Amino acid sequence: MKNNKIFKTSDLQKLDKYTIENEPVTSLDLMERAATVFTEKLLIFFPNSHIFNILAGSGNNGGDGYVVARLLHQKGLNVKAFGLHENDCLSPDCAVNRKRFIDMGGCYIEVKNPDNLQPDENSVLVDAIFGAGLNRPVTGFLGDIIHRINCLSHPVVAIDMPSGLMGEDNGENNGAIIKADYTFTFQFPKLAFMFPENVVYVGHWEVLDIRLHPIILREYPAAYYYLTEEVVASRLLIPGKFSHKGTLGNTLLIVGSYSMMGAAMLAAKGAIRSGTGLLSVHVPRKLKEMIHLSVPEALVEVDRNEFCFSGVDNLSRIQAVGIGSGIGTSPVTAEGIRQLLSVWRGKIVLDADALNLLAADSGLLELLPKGAVLTPHPKEFERLAGKSVNDFDRLNKLSTFASLHQVYVVLKGAHTIIATPEGECYFNMTGNPGMAKGGAGDVLTGIIAALLASGHSSLDAAIIGVYAHGWAGDLVAEEQGMRGTRAGDIADKLGWVWKKMETYNMAKQR
Numbered sequence: 001m002k003n004n005k006i007f008k009t010s011d012l013q014k015l016d017k018y019t020i021e022n023e024p025v026t027s028l029d030l031m032e033r034a035a036t037v038f039t040e041k042l043l044i045f046f047p048n049s050h051i052f053n054i055l056a057g058s059g060n061n062g063g064d065g066y067v068v069a070r071l072l073h074q075k076g077l078n079v080k081a082f083g084l085h086e087n088d089c090l091s092p093d094c095a096v097n098r099k100r101f102i103d104m105g106g107c108y109i110e111v112k113n114p115d116n117l118q119p120d121e122n123s124v125l126v127d128a129i130f131g132a133g134l135n136r137p138v139t140g141f142l143g144d145i146i147h148r149i150n151c152l153s154h155p156v157v158a159i160d161m162p163s164g165l166m167g168e169d170n171g172e173n174n175g176a177i178i179k180a181d182y183t184f185t186f187q188f189p190k191l192a193f194m195f196p197e198n199v200v201y202v203g204h205w206e207v208l209d210i211r212l213h214p215i216i217l218r219e220y221p222a223a224y225y226y227l228t229e230e231v232v233a234s235r236l237l238i239p240g241k242f243s244h245k246g247t248l249g250n251t252l253l254i255v256g257s258y259s260m261m262g263a264a265m266l267a268a269k270g271a272i273r274s275g276t277g278l279l280s281v282h283v284p285r286k287l288k289e290m291i292h293l294s295v296p297e298a299l300v301e302v303d304r305n306e307f308c309f310s311g312v313d314n315l316s317r318i319q320a321v322g323i324g325s326g327i328g329t330s331p332v333t334a335e336g337i338r339q340l341l342s343v344w345r346g347k348i349v350l351d352a353d354a355l356n357l358l359a360a361d362s363g364l365l366e367l368l369p370k371g372a373v374l375t376p377h378p379k380e381f382e383r384l385a386g387k388s389v390n391d392f393d394r395l396n397k398l399s400t401f402a403s404l405h406q407v408y409v410v411l412k413g414a415h416t417i418i419a420t421p422e423g424e425c426y427f428n429m430t431g432n433p434g435m436a437k438g439g440a441g442d443v444l445t446g447i448i449a450a451l452l453a454s455g456h457s458s459l460d461a462a463i464i465g466v467y468a469h470g471w472a473g474d475l476v477a478e479e480q481g482m483r484g485t486r487a488g489d490i491a492d493k494l495g496w497v498w499k500k501m502e503t504y505n506m507a508k509q510r
């Protein structure tokens with residue numbers, strides 16, 4: 001798990017230095033390696049383009065740009081490099097590579113005035129002005145250049161980072177930032193790529209492996225991680241030959257109210273597809289038949305109240321509770337939750353209205369068992385933790401909230417974030433906008449509850465559940481497109497996802 005780290009861009013120099021000293025490799029060769037994988041990727045995305053204009057700054061990002069220019073030139077492609085240097089103070093590797101490009105007859109144009117930047121028609125622009133070395137907002141000459149590039153209609157591909165974007169916090173970044181269509185970044189995704197507000201700059205991004213030293217990647221600390229199939233699948237518990245419904249956990253879902261019955265069914269469908277031995281669904285009396293009909297495998301437990309949740313009596317055979325989807329926020333339900341949290345110290349996942357009730361009464365928050373999993377979307381999280389000024393601020397609030405209350409918080413979004421009480425955050429990489437539909441979150445609650453009941457820790461249930469849910473959504477989108485994706489389809493595809501993870505897991509064990 002610890003290998004998929006999102007380091008800070010300011011740590012990059014140390015990772016770089018360690019690699020250079022211990023591989024060993026010269027910094028020039030490392031630059032050559034990085035620019036080579038970038039060029040390969042560029043040509044996959046633009047195989048039929050013959051005109052490339054490289055926009056090169058004065059640091060090592062610019063150095064990469066000059067190497068890319070040389071490699072494209074060597075392939076016989078039409079390349080022009082624009083030198084965007086405020087003075088002639090280039091980094092040593094940038095200077096060497098600019099010279100190499102010019103010496104081999106490459107077309108080099110030095111731009112001293114933004115108006116003189118005239119890219120070729122139909123060219124692909126490669127942004128190599130700034131990368132990870134950016135340490136202040138871009139203004140002045142280079143700011144004007146960036147504004148000018150953003151007004152053009154050419155496709156823009158950024159090397160490592162869109163120039164002007166800080167790796168982490170852009171809250172106070174009022175400088176110019178390149179709006180790239182693609183960003184091919186080195187070794188690990190940068191934290192800023194995870195934030196919705198930066199998608200306009202980063203575009204579609206991919207990580208390129210430039211083989212920084214494996215020891216430093218493993219040892220160097222990070223607080224942020226991203227999820228991959230390998231790390232997620234390895235956490236999934238596989239039922240043994242002699243497992244039976246009694247050993248695979250009994251999940252209790254407390255879901256639904258008279259006006260929100262669909263949420264109950266979707267959560268139940270998510271759970272029943274996620275390996276729980278038994279599923280009990282606690283619903284108001286009015287919903288009893290619907291659960292029987294839509295999820296016949298579930299045991300249905302009926303609330304004393306006809307229309308909404310008001311309390312549970314017997315939790316003795318339950319391994320995990322999932323509560324919230326469609327329960328409403330009536331005072332009766334708030335009292336029911338208080339009663340539940342006063343007695344239940346085991347595994348629990350809380351979603352939707354359960355979170356809204358916690359937000360309305362901090363006394364309830366204090367009753368949460370240690371290690372509870374909360375699955376808010378951004379609005380629900382705002383109710384719990386207050387407004388955030390930007391995405392980076394929200395991330396900090398998320399971490400603080402998880403540590404303060406000793407809970408795992410799953411902040412749902414395009415890159416759902418799982419924040420732990422220890423201050424770590426895991427970013428999910430599966431899922432697609434087709435999942436932005438009512439009910440998708442209810443399915444997730446069911447999945448996480450079932451994973452908790454079947455023996456997974458809170459962290460593993462959250463990580464596996466989020467990843468699997470997004471993957472199932474991707475499979476649905478592949479088959480029938482994003483527009484037609486329904487929340488229920490996500491639940492139906494889960495079987496495939498578990499099968500793939502189990503196969504992966506078993507192949508690893510062999």
Ligand SMILES: NC(=O)C1=CN([C@@H]2O[C@H](COP(=O)(O)OP(=O)(O)OC[C@H]3O[C@@H](n4cnc5c(N)ncnc54)[C@H](OP(=O)(O)O)[C@@H]3O)[C@@H](O)[C@H]2O)[C@@H](O)CC1
Nearest residue numbers: 016031034059060061130131132133134135136137138160
């Ligand atoms: N290990 C890896 O992953 C590898 C990384 N490689 C590549 O190196 C890139 C990082 O290179 P880099 O450190 O030279 O920084 P880069 O972004 O080119 O900036 C240059 C200089 O600009 C300055 N500056 C900062 N902000 C400014 C501003 N607003 N306006 C004006 N000036 C500003 C600042 O210097 P200062 O002015 O502070 O002295 C800074 O040092 C990385 O993104 C990747 O492409 C690969 O080649 C090999 C392996």
Ligand SMILES: Nc1ncnc2c1ncn2[C@@H]1O[C@H](COP(=O)(O)OP(=O)(O)O)[C@@H](O)[C@H]1O
Nearest residue numbers: 412413414431432433435436438439440441442
């Ligand atoms: N653009 C997106 N990319 C990936 N996943 C998404 C996207 N939009 C929404 N999702 C996922 O869909 C689910 C929506 O959940 P939620 O907002 O709680 O909906 P509901 O409450 O209606 O069930 C979350 O798991 C979220 O991560």
Ligand SMILES: [K+]
Nearest residue numbers: 127130159161
């Ligand atoms: K760049």
